Amino acid sequence: MKKIGKLSVVSVLCAFVFVSVLLLTAAVPASATSSATSSATYPTLQYDAQRTGNVGGAAPETASLLWQSGEKTAGCVQAGPVVSDGRVFFTTWWSGGMGVEGNASDALYCLDEETGEEVWNNTAVFGASTAAVAAAEGKLFVGTHRGNFTCVDTASGEILWSRRVEENPSWYGVGSSPLVFDGTVFVLTFSDGTLHAFSFEGAELWNFSTGEEIFKYASPSAYEDKIFFAGNSTAAAGQHGRHALYCLNLSTHEEEWNFTTDTEVRGTPTIWSEGGEGGLVFFTTKYVFGKEYGIYALNATTGEEVWYKKHKSSWASPAVSNGRLYIGGSSVDTTFYCYDARDGTLIWENEEMGGAVDSSPVVADGKVYFGESKVNGTVYCLDAENGSVLWNYTLYIPPGFGGGFNSASPPAVADGTLFVGVDNVGVLAFRDPLHPDPLFWEGEVTLTENATTTVTAHDSGASYEINQTTALGALAAAAAAGGFNYTVSDKWYASWGSLLVDSIAGKWNDPVTWDGWLYWVNYPDDPMPGVGPNKYEVEDGDLVTFYYGGMSATPENTPMLLRIRVRVAGASVVQWNSVTKDDATNFSVEVGVEESEEVEFRVSSDSGAGTAYEWSWSVNGEEKKKSEGESTNLSFIFEEYGIYNVSVVGVGVGEAENETVSATWNVSIWLVVGEE
Known part of the structure; x- marks a missing residue:
């Protein structure tokens, strides 16, 4: 009887959150061991200090899912994962925030890069920001939902130090993704637009405050001897401050220039230099009707505007590779764009996205990867040359589920694998299979x-x-x-x-x-x-x-x-326990299965013309059949499941009446009838 098409509702672990906040949590880390080792890393948001999102090496050409993290990680996962020494680090928050039952826990997680198995978690560090790894030092730096800037041991998950930097964490915490550059760790606080500089040991070396509130998830970037970040200058009483992109000299800690904008500086500045000469700084500003908003390209040395394009930006930062700038739009402009980084000329656009691209893209192996922020979250892979969709991977919402699978996480690429966070799911890892043989x-x-x-x-x-x-x-x-x-x-x-x-x-x-x-x-x-x-x-x-x-x-x-x-x-499986015979006798034993309960046994002899045999069949020691001839068979129905010993004894009889031939058969077969 065939059973076809019984529809059921997929169980989902956690609810969707419409705000893309990213957090951390860890008290006493749960420990495990990691089997993977790796030389390649993805140590920080958008890969490097310039936040280019431009990664060398192989990257997936197909939507081949290598692993999906376990149900404990099924909270909001909108901070991008980082990869170091065969481990993947990321944070979750608001697990079960909409009342969905499950085992998800807000935490900082460490997974094995190859298997996705948990190595450790720390529930005292739940999170807001994408972490940064100082791989040589074995340290992980991350901003938390409670307003702390925390350093964690990458091997054990233990907190090494934690400093309160955000006095008004509100709903967002420290959403700035830390930057490790030139032996110093930098992080922004949103409530006062302040850049903090810490040593690896946790001492605050210096800070630079612009005074007013900035975008909650703005992060710093660095190039040569300069650091770039969003700021908002202190205003006179009753007035608004001035939004601006700031550039500081890392040696003097003094401002070199700032570029003011009509609206809030979004995301994180991206820096690109061609052939090692000069440099351009790219950033976006918030879409506000009636004001100037869009993408800006500035001279990294002077702060002068090189080009500008109107663009309804999301939270994402652009990626830059091979002289091209890649950026997605907001929920009011769901197009993904590719511009010439030199002058802002549009090279291609793809309008197939149905939601905001809050995921800062990464470019690797001629492909662009990013996630989409909508209920049925989709991970996209586009051809970097022409913008065509090479593949996408969508998580569909089952009927009756009140949440969604928003994918605002900036992806990471390491060791030929794409890692991306998805709300209410965890982290997905994609890698192409290897098939040298068909x-x-x-x-x-x-x-x-x-x-x-x-x-x-x-x-x-x-x-x-x-x-x-x-x-x-x-x-x-x-x-x-x-x-x-x-x-x-x-x-x-x-x-x-x-x-x-x-x-x-x-x-x-x-x-x-x-x-x-x-x-x-x-x-x-x-x-x-x-x-x-x-x-x-x-x-x-x-x-x-x-x-x-x-x-x-x-x-x-x-x-x-x-x-x-x-x-x-349920079908009978035959195993041989013992077969004994006289050395001078030839024989064969065949076992055929007619049904799952009925088995037919046959025994035959070619020991010589005219030789007959007297056969005696037994099952579990009980005689079941006698026969004469050169061959014999037994059909037996096994009414119960179990193990049976089927045996047959054959005695040769010569041409003269009752003349017994010396050959004696004793065949013993163990029959295992499958369990229900």
Whole structure:
């Protein structure tokens, strides 16, 4: 009997928060050990001190999910992760803030880079900002929701020191992502527009205050001997202050210049220099109707305006790579833009986003990565050259869930892997699979009769209960055994009752060429199935092959395939315990399974013409059948599950009446009948 399409609601761990605040928390860290080691790092917001978001090395070409962090991390995760020495660090806050039940905890988390397993967490450090790592010193610096600036040991998660810097943390805490530069750690406080400079040991070396409130998540950046940050100069009584971008000399700690703006300086300044000569500072300002707002490019040395573009900015900072500036828009302009960094000329734009891009982009390996802030949160990968969507990964909200999967986290790229935070989920890690051989997985799985498996359609979020003993059930079991991912689509389910496999191990169906995932059971002996894999019932011993290609493809000419040998629990499995015979006697024993309960045994001899045998069959020591002849068989129904000893004794009888031949058979078979 086939079970198809039982819809259920996906359980979700945490609620969505519409404000993109990012926090930390940790008291006594829970300890673990990390198995991963890594030389590549992503140590801070937008990768480097200039906040370019420009990363060298490989980056994912497909939406192949390597891992997703556990349910404890399912709070708001809008601070970007950082990566160092094989570990991923990030903060969560407002876990369960909308009353969704679960085990999520506000904390600073450390995960194994390769597996996503927790190494430690610290619930006294819950968070507002993206951390910064001083890898050589083994220290992690982070702003917290309570207004503290904290240093944590990267190996253990223990707090090394903590300093109160934000006297009015309000809802936001210290949202500034720290900057480690030239042996000093810098962080901004929003309530008074102050830049603080700390030693690695926690001493405040100096500070520079502009006096008035600034954007809550503004962070500093540095280039050569200068540091750049958002400020707001103190105003006369009854007047507003002046928003500005400030540049200080790091040697003298004195102001070199400031550039005033009509509206609040957003995000974090990004600095770019071409060929090591000069430099441009890019930043955005808040969209306010009737005022000047947009993207500014300033000379890093003089502070003079080089170019300006109107732009309805989000919270994100731009990324710059190969002379191009990449930036997304706000909720009133959801377009993603690419400009010439030299003069602001528009190179391309992509209008496919449906929400604000509050996620500061990262550029790596010719691709641009960022998240989208809307209920069905989406992670995007665009071609950096022309802006086309190479892939996207969407988390769909199940019916009745009041939250969402907002993705405002600035992503990180390290060791060929993309890491990005998603509210109410945690951190997702994407990495391309390696398939030098078309056969990327082969193995055996055991499926249980009359049991079901739940699969979720990635395009709709609907869940379906299918028989384990189907081709799709075999794929689900193989994915669990092999550690690879797969996705299904239900776009044909309403019409045909079939689920479509549209990706395996990061290899997606191609909507242009129509190449995609096909399956075949017992190729080439049996014909290709004509139903969806959720409707095809497999049997014990079947070989299920999933392979990629067009309609003319076969498992022999595919670029990628997997083979799954099916075992069905409940079918009889024969194991040999002992077989004894006279050395002069030849014999064979065949065991055939007709049904899960009935087994037929056959024994035959070729020890010589005219030789007959008297056979005696027993099951668990109880005689069941006697017969004569050169061969014999026993059909026996096993009415209960258990272990049985089936034995047969054969005595040879010569041509003369009652003449006994010396050959004696004693065959003992242990039969294991599967458990329910």
